[in-house]
Amino acid sequence: MSKIGITTTIPVEVIFAAGETPVDLNNIFITHPDPGEMVRNAEEKGLPRTLCSWVKGIFSAIIANPDIDTIIAVTEGDCTNTLAMLDLFRSKGIEVIPFAYPYNMNRDTLNENIRKLEAYFGVSRKQTLEMKTKLDGIREKALLIDRMTYEDNTISGLENHISLISLSDFEGDPDGYEKKLDLLISKAKSREPFRHATRIGFCGVPTIFSDLYGFLENNKARVVFNEMQRQFAMPYKTDNILDQYLNYTYPYSFKRRIKDTKEESQKRQLTGLIHYVQSFCHHQIHDRELRESADIPVLTLEGDKPEKLKERTRIRIESFLEMLSLGT
């Protein structure tokens, strides 16, 4: 059975309602036994060194998975390289369906774009909404895990990250994924709370470093807020698909993400923020805006290739945690 590749969160309700299986290509890339090899492969096939490793990883994920014959590419509201990649995928014989989050948040435009997606997959709005109800139930469980992260302190930052980020495609199997969440909830309920003194918020794009969360926890700090990942859980309750994808902050103005980060920083009593930026990614432009707006100290980390934290980056994190622990 063919799979539908996605490059970021899209109205996945439509895909499931059509009986198809979505696969987040980012997850295929980063969970590969050797994601560095996938980046190298893409470079050998001609993608430039000065291109985001996530894009190169996505490219290799498609090449390595011939069962993915269709991709939904977000042409507005995500990576600025997508349009060029779209041509590249088409040249490889892969069907590409464009989808756009309108930057001006125009409700009619978003409605029209979702309708086009529904039409492609032969799905009615009613079917989309029925699937939304089912998926919202699973998202609720992921949001419970999120609350357990910062209220009960029984979920680690990495568990939080994985639980939320996988909601882009529900690992292609909503029922199976729900069981995984249930298991984690039940396991965490019998745990003693983590006692890390420093509460960190993580914002930006998902990190390409494989050991960041663990390194923080070994240094008496824990991530209790994963900003973008939480958005994948559609944290604002809605009864229609348009409000859901208009409230979702990631594709629109960065100011809404800053507002969300500030509100959650206060609610979760964060001591500091880590803003992760990816080398050669347009999101780096937002760094200054976030640093100037945040009410708590911000450490900006930049990652390029999939790898463990290098010594210099570890020193910067240790310095940041020391700064927070000595008080600013």
Next chain:
Amino acid sequence: MQYYMGIDVGSLSTDGVLIDGDKNIIKSIILPTGASIKKTISRCRDELLLTDDGGKIEPVAVVATGYGRKRVEFADHILTEITAHALGARHLFPETRTVIDIGGQDTKVIYLDEKGRVADFAMNDKCAAGTGRFIEVMARILELDLEEMADIAINAGESVEITSTCTVFIESEIISLIADTHKIDSIASGVFRSIAGRIISMVSNVSGKSPFTFTGGVAKNRGMVDAIRKTLQGDIFVPDDPQVTGALGAAIFALIHVKG
């Protein structure tokens, strides 16, 4: 008398400072780190704690900083360079609001609040352009020693603009400039100005403000100090021995926090 020791194990040099209970510097030492960090650390301690009559001082506490801080087995506490340089600079110049530290392989800008606590900092992460090693490489290409390079840069009538941002590319850019018959003194001045430009960007990133204190081994280079003074707006202090500021901060931390 009670003594406190700070040791800063850097990539190029290992520096030690011994202070008394009134924060007076009793002795300081700078050694090349070399390939055997362990031996250098031991030597630094032994020489620093040796008294004039051949005896040995027993410090109340030892705090280690620098990239090799975790290798100092006899340390009571370890501290990052950010905190160490902030404490050292603030002790020497209490009005300091921003510390600029340029070491062998890294550059740091540390912004302090009114009370002298670290409020923000920036460090070079992926690139060595603008560090002490970078200046050494540039001096070699210009066939000058560091002193000569500083002298001619200070007295240069003009500065050549250097546009590359990578050490390797700057090297080839400078070779091209020499081939284009640009004057060596204006190229040397351009090198220092390009580093100062990077510093300004880092200062801006942390919202740094005057007064500035310039620390680290590169602050001994008069050409670099001159370029910073010509580029940055505000008061700039340079310690008499800027290279030991981190070790001094570590010693002060030992006095205040470890056995204070």
